[in-house]
Amino acid sequence: xxxRSVFFVSDGTGITAETMGNSxxxxxxxxxxxxRRPFIDTVDKAFQVVREINTAGExxxxxxxxxxxxxxxxVLDILKTCQGKVFDVIKTFVEPLEEEFNMKSNHRVxxxxxxxxxxxxxxRIDAIHFSLEHDDxxxxxxxxxxxxxxxxxxxxxxxxxxxxxxxxxxxxxxxxPLIPEDFDRGFLPSMLKPYKKKCFGLTIDPERLSQIRxxxxxxxxxxxxxxxxxxxxSAEAMMRREGIAWLSSTHKSIEEIATTILRDLRPxxxxx
Amino acid sequence: xxxRSVFFVSDGTGITAETMGNSxxxxxxxxxxxxRRPFIDTVDKAFQVVREINTAGExxxxxxxxxxxxxxxxVLDILKTCQGKVFDVIKTFVEPLEEEFNMKSNHRVxxxxxxxxxxxxxxRIDAIHFSLEHDDxxxxxxxxxxxxxxxxxxxxxxxxxxxxxxxxxxxxxxxxPLIPEDFDRGFLPSMLKPYKKKCFGLTIDPERLSQIRxxxxxxxxxxxxxxxxxxxxSAEAMMRREGIAWLSSTHKSIEEIATTILRDLRPxxxxx
Numbered sequence: 224x225x226x227r228s229v230f231f232v233s234d235g236t237g238i239t240a241e242t243m244g245n246s247x248x249x250x251x252x253x254x255x256x257x258x259r260r261p262f263i264d265t266v267d268k269a270f271q272v273v274r275e276i277n278t279a280g281e282x283x284x285x286x287x288x289x290x291x292x293x294x295x296x297x298v299l300d301i302l303k304t305c306q307g308k309v310f311d312v313i314k315t316f317v318e319p320l321e322e323e324f325n326m327k328s329n330h331r332v333x334x335x336x337x338x339x340x341x342x343x344x345x346x347r348i349d350a351i352h353f354s355l356e357h358d359d360x361x362x363x364x365x366x367x368x369x370x371x372x373x374x375x376x377x378x379x380x381x382x383x384x385x386x387x388x389x390x391x392x393x394x395x396x397x398x399x400p401l402i403p404e405d406f407d408r409g410f411l412p413s414m415l416k417p418y419k420k421k422c423f424g425l426t427i428d429p430e431r432l433s434q435i436r437x438x439x440x441x442x443x444x445x446x447x448x449x450x451x452x453x454x455x456x457s458a459e460a461m462m463r464r465e466g467i468a469w470l471s472s473t474h475k476s477i478e479e480i481a482t483t484i485l486r487d488l489r490p491x492x493x494x495x
Numbered sequence: 496x497x498x499r500s501v502f503f504v505s506d507g508t509g510i511t512a513e514t515m516g517n518s519x520x521x522x523x524x525x526x527x528x529x530x531r532r533p534f535i536d537t538v539d540k541a542f543q544v545v546r547e548i549n550t551a552g553e554x555x556x557x558x559x560x561x562x563x564x565x566x567x568x569x570v571l572d573i574l575k576t577c578q579g580k581v582f583d584v585i586k587t588f589v590e591p592l593e594e595e596f597n598m599k600s601n602h603r604v605x606x607x608x609x610x611x612x613x614x615x616x617x618x619r620i621d622a623i624h625f626s627l628e629h630d631d632x633x634x635x636x637x638x639x640x641x642x643x644x645x646x647x648x649x650x651x652x653x654x655x656x657x658x659x660x661x662x663x664x665x666x667x668x669x670x671x672p673l674i675p676e677d678f679d680r681g682f683l684p685s686m687l688k689p690y691k692k693k694c695f696g697l698t699i700d701p702e703r704l705s706q707i708r709x710x711x712x713x714x715x716x717x718x719x720x721x722x723x724x725x726x727x728x729s730a731e732a733m734m735r736r737e738g739i740a741w742l743s744s745t746h747k748s749i750e751e752i753a754t755t756i757l758r759d760l761r762p763x764x765x766x767x
Binding site for chain 1: 507508509510511514515517518519522523524525528529530531532533534558560564566580582584585587588589591592595596598600601609610611616619620623624627630654655658659662703744745746747748749750751753754755757758765766767
């Protein structure tokens with residue numbers, strides 16, 4: 224167990240405080256204990272968090288670090304009485320912006336807008352359902368309304384990337400596997416023909432692919448290094464021949480793959 | 496089109512800069528144009544972004560706002576020559592932390608760790624595949640290894656929430672629909688019986704449910720307000736009888752639902 228605690232305290236989900244805090248902590252060679260405290264929206268709840276922070280600090284003999292995004296001044300004032308080191312993520316940047324915008328901020332509690340009236344939110348949900356229905360080449364129905372069609376061999380990362388693109392960016396991302404039958408025939412799956420311009424390929428090191436496939440189907444031909452090498456090399460040759468851009472998912476997270484796809488295939492989505 | 500531009504400039508995906516920037520901008524009654532510039536990891540790319548920022552500023556007659564998480568000092572120094580107002584998200588908090596930790600930061604470029612060697616990342620990918628395989632009551636295989644089983648009527652938000660829990664928190668979230676046959680019999684689906692303690696319910700206002708279902712199957716009995724009212728009221732009665740905690744998804748985003756489920760059902764996941 225680590226000997227230093229970091230608290231993420233928010234009146235909403237705490238996603239901002241946590242994303243931010245984690246990026247900052249990544250700059251240091253330490254592994255603190257992380258404690259999320261979402262929905263801290265009353266003075267009473269704030270007092271309770273202060274007690275938790277102080278207890279951790281006494282136990283560890285080190286000041287806990289506190290990243291917070293509380294917008295309500297009463298709640299924030301209580302939190303600031305704790306013995307931890309408080310980093311106020313919002314306020315630090317809000318005051319200089321008030322000056323630049325020549326406008327007072329509205330101290331809005333950091334929550335998502337109401338989904339029942341938010342068009343952008345509903346687009347994300349629609350995109351998730353679209354990506355699910357078009358996972359793994361399940362359906363060619365409505366493929367013309369896809370924003371992106373990911374292609375690649377089985378277990379190259381297409382499904383998580385499609386779902387991430389839908390969930391975070393509202394992108395309708397279908398995915399279609401390239402399978403040995405396609406390599407034998409030497410053609411892309413026929414459902415892809417009309418949509419080649421929307422295709423984006425994922426490839427992966429055969430060694431890593433074999434390792435991933437072995438976790439699912441140990442000692443199968445499907446997972447063998449020899450077969451993985453053959454599939455990957457055929458898939459790359461096919462994508463090259465068809466002029467489909469691709470990247471390797473081996474050392475990239477789904478977040479990085481998704482951002483690259485947006486930049487290369489839908490640069491308009493980088494402006495919104 | 497808005498008359499003020501906001502840039503998110505990062506050497507990685509830009510997710511931190513964007514999450515952070517959006518939370519701060521939500522404090523103001525303005526709708527600026529958002530421009531993401533990920534993977535800015537060389538001096539040349541930084542010069543190009545500076546030109547973009549300056550061009551936007553001249554066109555709009557207002558200083559662009561720039562949220563950045565650049566860790567490389569050479570690249571950051573170039574960016575800071577722009578005519579926009581630069582908010583350096585990382586550096587602002589890193590220096591006071593260096594003092595508190597009594598340790599120099601490592602100026603690490605903000606990227607995800609390498610998935611091929613990162614256990615936590617692989618747990619997330621496994622959780623995504625688990626949640627997909629256990630979407631919509633498709634399979635009772637391995638249900639004992641689920642962290643959470645979401646239950647509720649069709650289109651109450653179970654699928655997007657399951658996938659979000661998997662993707663962001665590495666939670667193995669299954670989901671099982673409650674359907675009219677279950678209400679007629681008066682019992683939970685039998686596959687749920689052994690796992691009642693892991694169940695969490697989603698409910699939804701019948702009016703909103705009818706609206707959502709009508710988008711998929713217009714004018715069907717399935718989507719009719721009368722049927723939605725009957726299903727929702729039967730589902731709530733069943734969850735009450737079975738002692739299953741639930742919440743309403745009507746006015747909550749999947750992020751808020753997921754955070755609530757973690758807090759109520761898996762509080763251990765709030766500490767990591």
